Amino acid sequence: MSNYQVNEKGYYGDFGGAYIPEMMFPNIEELRLRYMEIINEDSFKKEFEQLLRDYVGRPSPLYLAKRFSEKYGANIFLKREDLNHTGAHKVNNTIGQILLAKRLGKKRIIAETGAGQHGVATATVCALMGIKCVVYMGEIDIQRQAPNVARMKMMGAEVRPASSGSKTLKDATNEAMRDWINNPVDTHYIIGSVVGPHPYPDMVARFQSVISAETRKQLLEKTGRETPDYAIACVGGGSNAIGMFYHFLDDEAVQLIAAEAAGKGVDSGHSAATSVLGQEGVLHGSRTILMQTTDGQVIEPYSISAGLDYPGIGPQHAFLHKIGRAKYVSITDDEAMQAGLLLTRMEGIIPAVESAHALAQLEKMSFKPSDNVVVCLSGRGDKDLDNYMKYFNF
Amino acid sequence: MNRIKQLFNNKAGKKMLSIYFTAGYPRIDSTIELAKTLETAGVDFLEIGFPYSDPVADGPVIQHSSEEALKNGMSLDLLFQQLKELRQHVQIPVLLMGYVNPMLQYGVERFCKSCAEVGVDGVIVPDLPMYEYEELYQDVFRKYNISNIFLITPQTSEARIRKIDELSTGFIYMVSSFATTGKNLTVSEQTTAYFERIKALNLHNPLVVGFGIADQASFDHALTYADAAIVGSAFVRLLDQEDYLEQIPSFVERIKGSVAV
Numbered sequence: 001m002s003n004y005q006v007n008e009k010g011y012y013g014d015f016g017g018a019y020i021p022e023m024m025f026p027n028i029e030e031l032r033l034r035y036m037e038i039i040n041e042d043s044f045k046k047e048f049e050q051l052l053r054d055y056v057g058r059p060s061p062l063y064l065a066k067r068f069s070e071k072y073g074a075n076i077f078l079k080r081e082d083l084n085h086t087g088a089h090k091v092n093n094t095i096g097q098i099l100l101a102k103r104l105g106k107k108r109i110i111a112e113t114g115a116g117q118h119g120v121a122t123a124t125v126c127a128l129m130g131i132k133c134v135v136y137m138g139e140i141d142i143q144r145q146a147p148n149v150a151r152m153k154m155m156g157a158e159v160r161p162a163s164s165g166s167k168t169l170k171d172a173t174n175e176a177m178r179d180w181i182n183n184p185v186d187t188h189y190i191i192g193s194v195v196g197p198h199p200y201p202d203m204v205a206r207f208q209s210v211i212s213a214e215t216r217k218q219l220l221e222k223t224g225r226e227t228p229d230y231a232i233a234c235v236g237g238g239s240n241a242i243g244m245f246y247h248f249l250d251d252e253a254v255q256l257i258a259a260e261a262a263g264k265g266v267d268s269g270h271s272a273a274t275s276v277l278g279q280e281g282v283l284h285g286s287r288t289i290l291m292q293t294t295d296g297q298v299i300e301p302y303s304i305s306a307g308l309d310y311p312g313i314g315p316q317h318a319f320l321h322k323i324g325r326a327k328y329v330s331i332t333d334d335e336a337m338q339a340g341l342l343l344t345r346m347e348g349i350i351p352a353v354e355s356a357h358a359l360a361q362l363e364k365m366s367f368k369p370s371d372n373v374v375v376c377l378s379g380r381g382d383k384d385l386d387n388y389m390k391y392f393n394f
Numbered sequence: 395m396n397r398i399k400q401l402f403n404n405k406a407g408k409k410m411l412s413i414y415f416t417a418g419y420p421r422i423d424s425t426i427e428l429a430k431t432l433e434t435a436g437v438d439f440l441e442i443g444f445p446y447s448d449p450v451a452d453g454p455v456i457q458h459s460s461e462e463a464l465k466n467g468m469s470l471d472l473l474f475q476q477l478k479e480l481r482q483h484v485q486i487p488v489l490l491m492g493y494v495n496p497m498l499q500y501g502v503e504r505f506c507k508s509c510a511e512v513g514v515d516g517v518i519v520p521d522l523p524m525y526e527y528e529e530l531y532q533d534v535f536r537k538y539n540i541s542n543i544f545l546i547t548p549q550t551s552e553a554r555i556r557k558i559d560e561l562s563t564g565f566i567y568m569v570s571s572f573a574t575t576g577k578n579l580t581v582s583e584q585t586t587a588y589f590e591r592i593k594a595l596n597l598h599n600p601l602v603v604g605f606g607i608a609d610q611a612s613f614d615h616a617l618t619y620a621d622a623a624i625v626g627s628a629f630v631r632l633l634d635q636e637d638y639l640e641q642i643p644s645f646v647e648r649i650k651g652s653v654a655v
Contacts, residue, residue, distance in 0.1 A: 009525070019494055021451040021520040022545040023569060025554075164457050165447060177450040178574045184549060185572075282495045282521065283448075295469040296499030297447040 004249040004316070004325060010198030012319035015289075018197035019282045023181040027189075030104065032199045038103050039096070039206060051095050052210060055128070056085045058092075060211075062218035062374070067346045074367030075223070078349070078377045079215055081240065088352065088379030089208060089240045090121035094190055096207030098125040101188035108132045108187045112162075112176040114141055114169030114236075115306035115354075116148025117379060118192030123157035133157040136175040138168035141306060148383060166300040169310055173284050193237025194314035197285030201314050208243030215374055216247055223372050230365075232257045233376035234357040235328070236272070236308035238317040240378035245326060255327070258317065259357040261303030262330035272301035272309045275321050275328035283312040289321065304333035304387065305353040307379075335360040337391045340381060352379030353387055396539050397487040397515045398564040401439060402600045402621060409617045410438035411650050412602065414491065414626035416459040417442050417476070418468025420633045425476045429484045431639055435646040437486065441518065441624060442477075444470055444492035451520045453576030455627040470500045470508075477512035489516040489543065489564075497522075502531050506538040516541035516564045524554075528561060536563075543567050548588045555595060565600040568592060568620060570607065576627030579606030581615045589619035610651040625649060 010016050010032070018028055038044055052058040061080045068076040081089040094111075101109060109126050111133070113119030119135040126133035135152055139161045142149055152159050165171040173191075180189045194201040194208070216226045231248055233241035235258040248254040263271035271277060278289040281296060290312035291299040303309040313321075320326040331339075340356035343349050351359060355378045367373065381388065388394070401410070413432050417425045429440055445460035445468050452460070473490075480488065490509065497505050497519060509517065517540055522531070527542060535542050541564030546555050548571060558566060568589075570579045579585065592601060603616035604624035616623040632638050632645055 017526060018523055019521045019526070020523065022550060023451065023547050023572065023574075025547075026549040164454070165461070170448060174448050174450050178453075181451065181574050182572060182577075184547075279499070281498055282493075284450075285521070290495075292495065292499065294499065295471070296496035297464060298495075 002250050004320065006198065006202040006316070012316045013322065014280070015287050015315035015318040016198050016201060017287050018285060019287065020197045020285045021181065023184065024177065027180060027184060028197050031203070034104065035100065035199050035203050038100055044099055044103065047099055048096055052092065056091050056095065057083060058210065059214040059218070060084060062215060062222065064222065065347050068343070071346070072362050072367060073369055074371035074373050076362065077219070077228070077372065077374045079211060079244065079374055081211065081376060081378045082349070082351065082355070082380035086121045086124050087382060088117045088121070089211060089243060090118045090192060091124065092210055092243065093192065093204050093207040093239060094118070094121040094125045097188070097190045098129050098131070101131070101190070102129060104188060106186055106188035108134070108183065109190055110134045110136065110176050110179050110187055111190045111192060112136045112169065112172040113192065114138070114172065114309065115383065116141070116145040116152065117307060117383070119157070119159070120148050120151045122190050122192070123152040123155035126157060127155040134179065135159050136162050136172040136179070138162045138166070138172050140167045141169065141172070144306060145383070168300065170298060170300070177284070193239040194242045194316060195237040195284055195286065195312060201286065201316055204239055205242045205246060205316060208239050209246035211240065211243035211376065212245065212247035215244070219372065219374070225372070227251045227254050228372040228374045230255045230257060230371065230373040232259065232358045232361050232373065234259045234308060234354050234378060235313055235317060236261070236310045236354065237312070238314040240376050242314065242316060244374070244376040249325065256320070256325065257361060258326050258328045259331045259361045260328055261305055261308035261336070261357055262332045263302040263304070265332055266330050270302040272303040273330040274311065274313045276330060278312070286315045288312050288315045288318040305336065305357065307352070307354040308357065329361055329364070331357040331360045335363070337388070339363065340388065341392065349377070350381035351377055352381050353384045355379055396541060398439070398541050401487050402565065405438070409650070410622035411613070411646065412439045412441055412622055412624040413437050413629050414441040414443060414624055415630060415633065416445055416456065416463050417473045418445060418463030418466045419459040419630070420462070420638070422466040422468060423476070425473065426479060426483060427639065429480065429488070431642045432646070433484050433486050435643040436650065437646055438622065439487040439489070441489045441491045444473055444490055444496060446493040446496055449493060451574055453574040453627060455576045455630050459630045459633070470496055470505070474508045474512055477514065481513040487515045488513065489518055490514055491518040494519050494522045503534045506534050506540050509540050510538040514540070516543055518543040518567060520545055524558065524561065532561070545569050546592070548572065552595065555592070555597070559597045559599055562599045565602045565621070566597060568601050568603045570603055570605045570616065573605055575605055577606050578608045579612045581611065589616070593619045610649055613649050614651070
């Protein structure tokens with residue numbers, strides 16, 4: 001067992017655990033006791049792999065970006081999660097969790113969403129399985145992300161506005177947790193990132209780990225080595241980053257780099273750079289690092305990317321940060337938007353603004369020509385066109 | 395012996411009412427005034443909420459009071475300052491109720507020490523799990539003689555209830571049904587069966603019912619099986635009215651009704 005994975009108590013070092021009200025205990029306990037057994041069943045594996053292949057379109061390509069490689073003086077590979085059905089890595093997790101929910105006999109799915117990508121991925125698998133779906137979304141996000149709201153509704157999901165607190169992702173998460181407390185039987189909560197009480201961070205990481213499992217094989221084919229010199233991914237809650245890091249954690253020579261959203265600058269008061277601005281505490285059921293006041297109130301983060309403005313990071317990230325296994329860097333709105341445009345103009349790929357944060361890190365590094373660098377291109381930028389157009393005055 | 399144990403020892407068999415309110419709501423300085431008025435009105439013990447930005451176990455009424463309290467500037471530091479004069483005015487047991495993160499930032503030992511210094515007798519932290527309490531914090535709570543109150547629900551297994559009973563030092567908080575706070579309890583065969591099942595376990599600790607207790611009917615129903623019941627959201631709603639202090643005695647009387655002390 002890897003030193004970087006969850007222990008039998010549900011912790012990664014000091015981080016993790018299940019800080020939940022007793023009302024949620026039976027559901028979380030049921031998951032904890034059964035998730036490993038279920039996801040290791042042959043029939044589960046078979047169905048999961050088949051859907052990832054035939055429905056999601058996996059394996060996603062590992063693309064050697066020629067012009068980017070020339071520019072940065074290294075072999076720059078893009079892991080193309082943007083080519084997945086629904087346009088991002090989120091669907092890897094929702095496919096896994098819907099299959100799990102079915103095996104647990106659940107009849108109703110709830111989810112939270114910020115930008116709407118996880119909401120869409122959840123609504124999609126619920127349509128696929130014919131299961132009732134309720135997605136909680138902050139009132140403000142509903143206004144900002146109208147196309148994704150429409151997609152969810154078209155899939156038959158009910159989108160419920162979260163009107164408490166700051167009316168964004170963290171409040172949508174609170175509302176989903178309240179829904180689960182009020183509906184403890186027959187409902188499964190599909191959390192969209194490697195956050196929440198144990199076993200969610202581990203379970204979601206396992207479903208997303210397909211990203212690095214494929215990357216290893218693809219690298220071997222393309223470079224003759226299974227491991228890269230660098231693996232780079234963006235981090236909000238951190239699910240695509242954990243997916244990208246997962247099978248490289250024990251290869252200590254692989255440098256893991258996680259790009260957080262610095263927003264208007266780490267010291268600007270408008271940032272989501274949790275590893276810099278956060279302190280240890282408890283958020284949404286796990287002990288982690290979160291942005292908070294000295295009195296322990298959660299601070300609303302800011303980023304131009306709606307998928308990265310989460311006030312915490314998953315507990316495994318908090319652990320990897322604390323022990324130094326992965327390096328957490330901050331990328332501003334401006335750096336991300338420029339990197340997004342650069343990829344579009346040089347490679348003909350419009351990345352999600354989230355993924356553009358990972359790309360922007362390339363500008364800040366110097367490579368040897370022989371270096372193999374994998375960047376997780378976690379999502380496509382269709383949903384961000386408005387954002388890009390406004391920013392660049394197109 | 396702390397005041398909670400004393401209360402249940404002395405009043406065994408009598409019907410007791412506890413009221414919850416959020417510190418800093420409706421006004422930043424209403425804490426002591428509310429506590430005094432509630433004691434005078436015949437309330438048996440108090441739960442004072444310390445507000446948190448993300449109260450997942452709470453329904454809209456208590457969420458709103460927490461948000462307003464934070465806007466008013468309430469914090470644990472300020473609350474403990476206000477509570478310094480608590481015991482000059484109020485004799486009944488007082489518990490603090492809130493979420494784990496503000497307590498962690500304040501420091502758990504410092505929190506327990508502050509509780510002991512101002513005369514707070516117990517703490518209810520719904521998102522502090524049993525395992526973490528036992529492993530990390532139980533010794534500190536015991537050192538300062540602070541009761542940590544655990545919740546049970548209709549779905550909590552008997553084995554877990556027995557374990558909670560062992561760890562508890564004040565009372566066990568029975569959540570009335572599957573719900574966040576503020577959803578009125580409807581008396582049903584289901585709740586009756588749940589109350590009867592728990593009562594029949596003959597636990598060491600007294601049972602106190604909370605969540606959804608809003609009127610005399612739900613109060614009486616709960617007290618057929620439990621030692622006390624807690625009213626939260628229904629009381630916090632009263633605080634929206636300008637003359638809430640004058641209304642407190644009749645509010646308490648309406649709930650306690652014929653079973654008043």
